Amino acid sequence: MAPKNLPGLSLKRQLLLWLLLPQLVLWLMGGVLAFRLAMVYAEKAIDQSLTQSVRALSRQVKPLGSGLLVDFPRAAQDIIEQDPQDRVTYMVSSPPGSFLLGNGKLPGPPEDVFLSYNEPVLYEAAVDKKSMRVASVDVAFGDGPTPQRLRVQVAKSLALQQTIARELVRDVLIPLLLLGAVLSFLVYAGIVRGLQPLQRLEVQLANRSAASLTANEHTQAPQEVHSIAATLNQLLTTLGRSLSQEKRFLNDAAHQLRTPLAGLISQTELAMQESDPAALRDRLNKVHTGAVRSAHLVHQLLSLARTEAEVALLPLDAAALARDVAREWTPRAVAAGVDLGFEGLDTLPVAADKLLLREALSNLIDNALRYAGRGSTVTLRASHSEGFHVLEVEDNGPGLSESDTAHVFERFWRASELPGGCGLGLAIVAEIALRHKGSAVVQRIAPQGLKVSLKLPQVS
Numbered sequence: 001m002a003p004k005n006l007p008g009l010s011l012k013r014q015l016l017l018w019l020l021l022p023q024l025v026l027w028l029m030g031g032v033l034a035f036r037l038a039m040v041y042a043e044k045a046i047d048q049s050l051t052q053s054v055r056a057l058s059r060q061v062k063p064l065g066s067g068l069l070v071d072f073p074r075a076a077q078d079i080i081e082q083d084p085q086d087r088v089t090y091m092v093s094s095p096p097g098s099f100l101l102g103n104g105k106l107p108g109p110p111e112d113v114f115l116s117y118n119e120p121v122l123y124e125a126a127v128d129k130k131s132m133r134v135a136s137v138d139v140a141f142g143d144g145p146t147p148q149r150l151r152v153q154v155a156k157s158l159a160l161q162q163t164i165a166r167e168l169v170r171d172v173l174i175p176l177l178l179l180g181a182v183l184s185f186l187v188y189a190g191i192v193r194g195l196q197p198l199q200r201l202e203v204q205l206a207n208r209s210a211a212s213l214t215a216n217e218h219t220q221a222p223q224e225v226h227s228i229a230a231t232l233n234q235l236l237t238t239l240g241r242s243l244s245q246e247k248r249f250l251n252d253a254a255h256q257l258r259t260p261l262a263g264l265i266s267q268t269e270l271a272m273q274e275s276d277p278a279a280l281r282d283r284l285n286k287v288h289t290g291a292v293r294s295a296h297l298v299h300q301l302l303s304l305a306r307t308e309a310e311v312a313l314l315p316l317d318a319a320a321l322a323r324d325v326a327r328e329w330t331p332r333a334v335a336a337g338v339d340l341g342f343e344g345l346d347t348l349p350v351a352a353d354k355l356l357l358r359e360a361l362s363n364l365i366d367n368a369l370r371y372a373g374r375g376s377t378v379t380l381r382a383s384h385s386e387g388f389h390v391l392e393v394e395d396n397g398p399g400l401s402e403s404d405t406a407h408v409f410e411r412f413w414r415a416s417e418l419p420g421g422c423g424l425g426l427a428i429v430a431e432i433a434l435r436h437k438g439s440a441v442v443q444r445i446a447p448q449g450l451k452v453s454l455k456l457p458q459v460s
Contacts, residue, residue: 011195011198012191012192012195015191016187016188016191019187019191020184020187023180023183023184024180027173027176027177027180030172030173030176031169031172031173034168034169034172034173035165035166035168035169037168038164038165038166038168038169039161039162039165042160042161042162042164042165042168043133043161045164046133046156046158046160046161047122047133047135049156050120050122050133050134050135050154050155050156051120051122051135053088053090053135053154054120054135054136054137054152054153054154055120055137057090057092057152057154058118058137058139058150058152061092061139061150061152088154088155088156088157089102089103089104089106089127089132089154089155089156090102090103090104090106090152090153090154090155091103091104091105091106091152091153091155092150092151092152092153093150093151093153094148094149094150094151095148095149095151096108096138096149096150096151097151102153104127104128104155105127106125106127106134106136106153106155107125107126107127107134108136108151108153109121109123109134109136110123115138116138117138117139117140118137118138118139119137120135120136120137121135121136121137122134122135122136123136124158125155127155130157131157131158132155132156132157132158133155133156133157133158133161134153134154134155135153135154135155136151136152136153137151137152137153138150138151139151139152198228201228201229201232205232264287264291267283267286267287268283268287270283271283271284271287312353313351313352313353313436313437314351314352314353314354315349315350315351315459316349316350316351316352316354316357317347317348317349317350318348318349318350318352318357318382318389318391318456319344319345319346319347319348319382320347321354321357321358321361322342322344322348322361322380322382322391323342324358325358325361325362325365325380326340326341326342326365326380328362329362329365329366329369332369333365333369333378336369336374337374337375338368338369338372338373338374338375338376338377338378339376339377339378340365340369340378340379340380341377341378341379341380342379342380342381342382343379343380343381343382344381344382344383345382345383345384348382348384348389348391349389349458349459350389350436350456350457350458350459351436351456351457351459352436352456353435353436356432356435356436357391357432357436359428359432360391360428360429360432360433360454361380361391361393361454363425363426363428363429364380364393364425364426364429364452364454365378365380365393366425367393367425367426367452368393368395368397368450368452371397371398372395372396372397372398372449373397373398376395376396376397377395377396378393378394378395379393379394379395380392380393381393381394385455387458388438388455388456388457388458389455389456389457389458390453390454390455390456391453391454391456392451392452392453392454393451393452394445394449394450394451395449395450395451396445396448396449397448397449397450398448399444399445399448399449399450400442400444400450402444405442405443405444408426408442408452409426409427409429409430409440409442410427411424411427426440426442426452429452429454432454433454433455433456436456436457437456437457438454438455438456438457439455440452440453440454440455441453441455
């Protein structure tokens with residue numbers, strides 16, 4: 001299970017914690033394991049020594065007639081008893097448990113231990129409230145039909161075993177502790193060095209202003225920092241584009257609204273000075289026309305700003321949407337004396353933003369109705385051509401000259417001085433086509449007319 005991030009701790013401290021804590025746990029586990037192993041090997045050494053001692057002592061007890069001869073030199077006994085810290089106790093008993101000689105009384109083997117003649121058994125027992133390791137061997141003697149039984153026991157304190165274990169653990173863990181200290185220092189130095197690219201990135205971001213949203217440079221940073229820097233660069237690029245779009249929108253709005261608003265102010269001032277009702281009405285008509293044009297300009301500017309934002313492309317039937325848009329604009333076309341119709345495919349599956357695609361078609365129809373003229377024909381068509389799904393608006397109006405077609409998608413460019421337009425309709429169409437990974441194309445129609453096509457990629 002992955003460790004959870006601890007709130008309130010820096011990344012450096014978290015890395016130190018999760019790198020050094022396992023090291024401490026392993027050091028402690030190593031100490032316990034070393035102590036256990038030391039105890040095991042010390043116990044083996046004691047068992048080997050006790051086994052040899054009890055065999056040697058049992059050989060010194062010899063039957064003599066109906067009695068026993070114990071040939072146990074005093075010097076050997078002194079050697080056994082010379083170390084009070086590592087006291088060795090022995091006992092000879094016959095029958096087993098009935099003390100004959102020795103320097104202490106020792107308990108017999110546990111009941112669950114199988115005993116056989118001349119085979120030592122080893123067990124732990126408490127003697128004078130001290131833990132001791134005991135080796136015991138039973139010997140048969142006597143000439144009668146029923147042999148007698150003699151037990152020889154030798155016990156040794158476990159103090160030596162514990163002393164050996166502690167010394168071994170100390171000799172093993174102290175070097176490991178020193179190595180752990182060196183390793184901890186190296187881990188700390190590595191973490192500090194490894195986090196330096198993040199610190200440099202933090203400094204770069206802290207010193208960056210809103211006017212300078214350039215990409216971060218990390219040519220020698222680790223791969224993870226490159227990923228973070230790349231994500232931040234992408235975010236900064238998106239933010240910079242948004243700020244640029246906002247700035248351009250404000251500049252365009254200020255530039256384009258300045259003239260109509262000044263005209264409105266001028267006309268209202270003149271209207272307030274008029275006493276002739278006919279002249280006053282004429283002034284108010286001009287005010288209304290200017291207000292309508294300003295409202296249309298604001299709507300187009302907002303549409304343009306919306307098209308420059310990121311869009312989500314979803315499956316959509318473009319042919320059905322085109323039919324709906326044509327029906328919505330039919331009353332306007334009838335009022336303008338224009339024959340508006342739809343033709344083409346019944347279905348046209350594309351990946352698009354419904355609102356933006358509707359805005360593009362509305363702008364194309366509005367542009368055609370505005371400039372084709374009364375008595376003309378405007379056709380909204382859905383078709384498939386050259387691997388693209390195409391939505392196009394064609395009219396048989398006066399059209400454009402060949403030189404003018406190169407400028408139709410430029411912002412605020414107008415080929416006609418007819419009132420009502422602001423030069424943003426086709427620019428919005430081109431921007432929407434770009435957002436849909438397609439293109440907008442204008443084409444002159446012979447003998448006269450104009451066709452503007454919106455080409456969209458097919459849905460895979």
